[in-house]
Amino acid sequence: MTHVLPLELDRRYPVIVKGEGVWVEDAAGRRYLDAMSGGSMAATLGHGRRDIVAAARAQAEKLAYVHNDRLTNPAQERLAQELTERAPDGFTRVRFVTGGAEANEMAIQLARRYHVDRGESQRWQVISPAQAYHGPTMATLALTGRPGLQRPFEPYLPRHPHIPPSTWRFDPTGQQALDALDRALEAAGPQTISAYFCEPVSAAALPAYTPPARFWQGLDERRARHGFLIVFDEIVTGMGRTGHWFATQSLPVVPDLIAIAKGLGAGYAPIGAVLSRQHVYDAIATGSRKFTLGHTWDGAPLSCAVGLAVIDVLRTEGWVDHVRERGPRLRAQLAEALQGIRMVKEVRGHGYLIGVEYVDPRDGTSFLPPDLRTAGRIDAVAFERGLVTLSTMPTRDGFAGDQTLFAPAFTSSESELSEMVARFAGVVRQVANEVDARLAVPAS
Numbered sequence: 001m002t003h004v005l006p007l008e009l010d011r012r013y014p015v016i017v018k019g020e021g022v023w024v025e026d027a028a029g030r031r032y033l034d035a036m037s038g039g040s041m042a043a044t045l046g047h048g049r050r051d052i053v054a055a056a057r058a059q060a061e062k063l064a065y066v067h068n069d070r071l072t073n074p075a076q077e078r079l080a081q082e083l084t085e086r087a088p089d090g091f092t093r094v095r096f097v098t099g100g101a102e103a104n105e106m107a108i109q110l111a112r113r114y115h116v117d118r119g120e121s122q123r124w125q126v127i128s129p130a131q132a133y134h135g136p137t138m139a140t141l142a143l144t145g146r147p148g149l150q151r152p153f154e155p156y157l158p159r160h161p162h163i164p165p166s167t168w169r170f171d172p173t174g175q176q177a178l179d180a181l182d183r184a185l186e187a188a189g190p191q192t193i194s195a196y197f198c199e200p201v202s203a204a205a206l207p208a209y210t211p212p213a214r215f216w217q218g219l220d221e222r223r224a225r226h227g228f229l230i231v232f233d234e235i236v237t238g239m240g241r242t243g244h245w246f247a248t249q250s251l252p253v254v255p256d257l258i259a260i261a262k263g264l265g266a267g268y269a270p271i272g273a274v275l276s277r278q279h280v281y282d283a284i285a286t287g288s289r290k291f292t293l294g295h296t297w298d299g300a301p302l303s304c305a306v307g308l309a310v311i312d313v314l315r316t317e318g319w320v321d322h323v324r325e326r327g328p329r330l331r332a333q334l335a336e337a338l339q340g341i342r343m344v345k346e347v348r349g350h351g352y353l354i355g356v357e358y359v360d361p362r363d364g365t366s367f368l369p370p371d372l373r374t375a376g377r378i379d380a381v382a383f384e385r386g387l388v389t390l391s392t393m394p395t396r397d398g399f400a401g402d403q404t405l406f407a408p409a410f411t412s413s414e415s416e417l418s419e420m421v422a423r424f425a426g427v428v429r430q431v432a433n434e435v436d437a438r439l440a441v442p443a444s
């Protein structure tokens with residue numbers, strides 16, 4: 001009997017009692033290989049890091065908490081400095097929060113503050129790709145164009161324009177997304193647009209997908225022409241996941257604000273942040289000179305000390321370079337292991353953020369029939385085989401079908417990566433055979 005109100009009431013939740021590296025163990029002593037960095041891509045450095053725990057403990061013993069409304073602390077000050085040193089040129093200020101959705105909300109508020117302080121208070125709308133996930137709060141939920149997620153909460157959600165993703169299915173060149181962006185700007189009135197908001201490389205919503213360079217260049221031009229800001233949700237990609245400290249460092253566009261979270265605490269503390277370029281700060285500095293909204297745990301010494309310890313490990317052990325160098329081979333290993341499986345359409349990858357996209361094996365392009373529940377079956381079979389994965393089936397939103405995210409900890413050893421790939425390929429083959437049988441696909 002549990003008193004927890006879970007996310008899915010029909011799901012049986014295994015009780016995980018400990019973790020070491022990329023292994024977690026349940027209450028019955030069964031061990032699972034964690035190919036998903038703690039399930040959410042947060043635990044980028046694996047479980048059970050004594051050095052990070054020691055840093056947290058040392059800080060807690062000295063000073064665990066003060067509120068940054070009236071006080072600051074050395075851990076917050078140093079972490080802000082460390083982040084700006086690793087961010088693209090021109091990012092000079094950091095505002096801390098306690099998680100991903102909070103960071104995205106703070107970015108929406110900072111963008112709005114920027115425009116209001118510059119005397120453009122008509123700018124509030126945010127344009128974003130429809131197939132996205134930016135968090136479960138009302139403001140962040142409004143930034144996704146997915147009826148499947150929004151429906152029950154619609155009365156609370158402001159209406160923002162969305163554009164379709166430029167995937168192979170809808171727009172392989174990126175031009176249609178630019179046309180859709182132009183239409184959205186025109187329909188809303190470009191002078192009402194506060195920001196374009198997106199992940200530079202998608203995580204759960206469209207695993208490891210990024211639009212073509214043409215889209216980014218066109219977006220940059222439109223920002224210059226129309227005066228909106230570009231905000232990158234780097235909740236997943238920030239802090240090394242794609243082989244760069246920030247995924248923007250691999251793209252031909254520099255945003256005005258970057259929101260980060262998961263990899264900053266690496267699963268050891270709830271912490272997020274918004275990094276701001278100087279001109280956004282300047283607008284506030286020469287305008288209202290204050291920002292009254294904040295959370296109780298923003299910039300707290302304990303969580304900032306964890307952030308500092310995480311950066312220290314990433315830097316001294318060279319994990320960001322490692323992910324950049326090893327990532328393409330991991331993607332290739334997965335693609336090779338999944339070769340010949342007709343429902344596997346594409347294996348995409350950026351660093352240790354890898355996505356596998358499934359299609360109907362009968363024609364090689366359509367979404368799989370939703371009643372097969374292929375994504376759910378992949379995760380269930382993976383779990384039976386001792387592997388933690390994350391698959392999704394946002395089919396009813398219209399832009400993506402069944403897909404799996406594969407995002408191991410940066411610290412996974414060679415043999416652990418090989419074992420994850422082998423187990424995963426076994427899972428996909430088993431489920432693909434079940435799908436073929438259900439759909440009466442003739443053996444090739």
Ligand SMILES: Cc1ncc(COP(=O)(O)O)c(C=O)c1O
Pocket residue numbers: 040099100101102104133134135136199203204233235236261
């Ligand atoms: C891309 C992206 N943005 C925002 C969030 C929300 O972060 P949090 O769950 O920390 O609020 C998530 C969480 O999965 C995410 O993947």
